Amino acid sequence: MIRINENYTKLKASYLFADIARRVNAFVAANPAKPVIRLGIGDVTEPLPPVCVDALHAATDEMSRRATFKGYGPEQGYAFLREAIAQHDYAARGCVIEPDEIFVSDGSKCDCGNIQEIFAADLRLAIPDPVYPVYVDTNVMAGRTGANVDGRYEGITYLECTPANHYVPAVPSVATDLIYLCFPNNPTGAVATKAQLAAWVDYARKNRAIILFDSAYEAYIRDPQIPRSIYEIEGARDVAIEFRSFSKTAGFTGTRCAYTVVPKTLMAADAAGQTHPVHALWNRRHTTKFNGVAYPIQKAAAAIFSDEGQRQTRALTDFYLGNAKLVREAMTQLGFASIGGDNAPYIWVNTGRDSWEFFDLLLNRAQVVCTPGAGFGKCGEGHVRISAFNSRENVEAALTRIAAALR
Numbered sequence: 001m002i003r004i005n006e007n008y009t010k011l012k013a014s015y016l017f018a019d020i021a022r023r024v025n026a027f028v029a030a031n032p033a034k035p036v037i038r039l040g041i042g043d044v045t046e047p048l049p050p051v052c053v054d055a056l057h058a059a060t061d062e063m064s065r066r067a068t069f070k071g072y073g074p075e076q077g078y079a080f081l082r083e084a085i086a087q088h089d090y091a092a093r094g095c096v097i098e099p100d101e102i103f104v105s106d107g108s109k110c111d112c113g114n115i116q117e118i119f120a121a122d123l124r125l126a127i128p129d130p131v132y133p134v135y136v137d138t139n140v141m142a143g144r145t146g147a148n149v150d151g152r153y154e155g156i157t158y159l160e161c162t163p164a165n166h167y168v169p170a171v172p173s174v175a176t177d178l179i180y181l182c183f184p185n186n187p188t189g190a191v192a193t194k195a196q197l198a199a200w201v202d203y204a205r206k207n208r209a210i211i212l213f214d215s216a217y218e219a220y221i222r223d224p225q226i227p228r229s230i231y232e233i234e235g236a237r238d239v240a241i242e243f244r245s246f247s248k249t250a251g252f253t254g255t256r257c258a259y260t261v262v263p264k265t266l267m268a269a270d271a272a273g274q275t276h277p278v279h280a281l282w283n284r285r286h287t288t289k290f291n292g293v294a295y296p297i298q299k300a301a302a303a304i305f306s307d308e309g310q311r312q313t314r315a316l317t318d319f320y321l322g323n324a325k326l327v328r329e330a331m332t333q334l335g336f337a338s339i340g341g342d343n344a345p346y347i348w349v350n351t352g353r354d355s356w357e358f359f360d361l362l363l364n365r366a367q368v369v370c371t372p373g374a375g376f377g378k379c380g381e382g383h384v385r386i387s388a389f390n391s392r393e394n395v396e397a398a399l400t401r402i403a404a405a406l407r
């Protein structure tokens, strides 16, 4: 008889955003006259930058003519995009990343979810808590964990992010093999300094481990001292893979384009101790299971790197950061300690009480949706995430309502 992958039965029954949607839908059904403002889910609200729209139109016209029509492209991405990324995102910041070390994809969610399959099944994992749920769930599916006991999977070293460490975890005292780090962080909005990242690179080098560095929100970094890439840290090329996405940089959540950097100097061992380039494995996986991002979408992504594209995407991220500043200031005025919002589009509010209780309070009294921290892990309890992705008008209205509800 056909059988299932039983690792899936270890996954927690429902997904965080489904739980939130259920409560919000119930509220809306019971209170149709009270409009709800959503500062919960991390999706952008502003339209694509005009340079991207122009590039999409032009590329669509190319697809309409026999002479310029494109069928399958290179699975790893067109050279024009890989070269633009290598130049603008890396060389311009002093990082040595070659275009053929960049793999263009249709999203960082897939990339951070898929990457684990090129590594051994019995690896020791280090994963932050709270965390973007994809890192944990994809390893559960792959069988790298035991059961979920009291909200935590057996077999994971959880990197606790708490007020005590300002939500940036220190390296663990035990050895691990595959380490997930995300800065600017979702959900906390925390960023890591050069010294903090250097400690992680050092730890990975000593333990012959690999860091999976998710920098989906790097475009929000405004502090010039904060690294935008793990490759700004010396030695990181030998121990780190980096994920980047155009989703939050340029409003591509519905357009879909991202990339993963796998340096050719990154090695991992087989059971006999012989080392293999990880780049070759990821190239094999990517070309076997993925057939490339649509040509017009890659053209739209490349447009971001023009001077005008840089101005427009900067204006877009500045806009959301303006919202974030308002949220952070309002929560501070209400007496809550919070972080994030200055180099990230998320504000992590220390509510000092149960996070679902606080979620219900904001929903019922202010008709504002936030995200309960407990949904991101045990250490998320006592916190909520407020997202800056909304119109200015909605953010201002939400903050007025929150102030009235909590006073």
Ligand SMILES: Cc1ncc(COP(=O)(O)O)c(C=O)c1O
Binding pocket: 042, 106, 107, 108, 109, 110, 112, 132, 182, 186, 214, 216, 244, 245, 246, 247, 252, 253, 257, 258
């Ligand atoms: C930390 C983090 N990584 C990756 C992603 C996914 O990005 P993409 O839209 O490229 O799949 C998100 C999306 O919210 C995220 O928060």
